[in-house]
Amino acid sequence: MKQEDFARQVHGGLIVSCQALTGEPLYSETGGVMPLMAKAAAEAGAVGIRANTVRDIQEIKAVVDLPLIGIIKRDYPPEQPYITPTMKEVDELIKTGVEVIAFDCTLRPRHDGKTTTEFIKEVKQKYPDQLFMADIANFNEAQQAYEAGMDFVGTTLAGYTAESAHKPGPNYALIxxxxxxxxxxxxxxxxxxxxxxxxxxxxxxxxxxxxGAITRPLQIARTFTRVFASK
Structure with missing residues (x-):
C-alpha cells in the first residue's frame, strides 16, 4: 500500500486500537479476543485497526477487511522503548503483511545502541516498500523522524515520557x-x-x-467507579 492510499482510506474516520497486555482482563493466552474487538469496531464504522503481536494481527486480518497498524510491545530493560523496539520485531511484523508498522521514534536510548535516525534509515533500506509510523512524544521527535524518512508520525507517546508535556487529555498544541x-x-x-x-x-x-476509551473495559469501568470513590 502507498502512503497516499493509506492516508485516503483512514482520513475522516476512526482507527481503533485493539490491544490487551499480560495481566489485563481481556488478555488471553490462546487468543480469540482481539478479533472480536476488531469486528465490533468495524461494525461501528472504524476505518482501521491498530494491533499488538503477530498472533492478534493475523487473527484480526482474518475477520475484518481494514488496514492495520501493527506493533509488537516487547521490553528490553534497562532501556525504555518497548513499541517494536528492534529489527527483530520489524522482521516479525513484515511477515504478517500489515499495512503500517509503528515503532518508537523517541530520542531515548535504544537497546540496540543505534540512534533513532540510524534505525529508521536501516529499516527503510531493508524494507523500502513498507509503510512505517513513528510513535513520538514531542515535536522535535516528530520532525526528526519524518525527516529521516518515516511515512507517518503518531502522538502515541505524548505525555508518557519524561521528555514530553504531561496532560490529562490530548496534547492539542502538539497535534x-x-x-x-x-x-x-x-x-x-x-x-x-x-x-x-x-x-x-x-x-x-x-x-x-x-x-483505551473503547477497547479496555477495566479502564472504562474505572472512570465510573471512581465517581463513587470521590463521594
Whole structure:
C-alpha cells in the first residue's frame, strides 16, 4: 500500500486500537479476543485497526477487511522503548503483511545502541516498500523522524515520557504544530471522549486512533467507579 492510499482510506474516520497486555482482563493466552474487538469496531464504522503481536494481527486480518497498524510491545530493560523496539520485531511484523508498522521514534536510548535516525534509515533500506509510523512524544521527535524518512508520525507517546508535556487529555498544541509543519500525523493518545475526538478532528490530522476509551473495559469501568470513590 502507498502512503497516499493509506492516508485516503483512514482520513475522516476512526482507527481503533485493539490491544490487551499480560495481566489485563481481556488478555488471553490462546487468543480469540482481539478479533472480536476488531469486528465490533468495524461494525461501528472504524476505518482501521491498530494491533499488538503477530498472533492478534493475523487473527484480526482474518475477520475484518481494514488496514492495520501493527506493533509488537516487547521490553528490553534497562532501556525504555518497548513499541517494536528492534529489527527483530520489524522482521516479525513484515511477515504478517500489515499495512503500517509503528515503532518508537523517541530520542531515548535504544537497546540496540543505534540512534533513532540510524534505525529508521536501516529499516527503510531493508524494507523500502513498507509503510512505517513513528510513535513520538514531542515535536522535535516528530520532525526528526519524518525527516529521516518515516511515512507517518503518531502522538502515541505524548505525555508518557519524561521528555514530553504531561496532560490529562490530548496534547492539542502538539497535534496542531505537527499538522502545521506539513508532517503526516496520526493523532493518538489520551482521547477519552467524543468531545475530545471532535477537537482533534478539527485540527485535521491524517488519521485518529482511539484505544483505551473503547477497547479496555477495566479502564472504562474505572472512570465510573471512581465517581463513587470521590463521594
Amino acid at each position: 496542531k504544530k505537527i499538522v502545521a509543519a506539513g508532517i503526516p500525523l496520526i493523532a493518538e493518545g489520551k482521547i477519552h471522549t467524543p468531545a475530545e475526538l471532535k477537537r482533534v478532528i478539527d485540527l485535521n490530522p491524517v488519521g485518529v486512533v482511539v484505544g
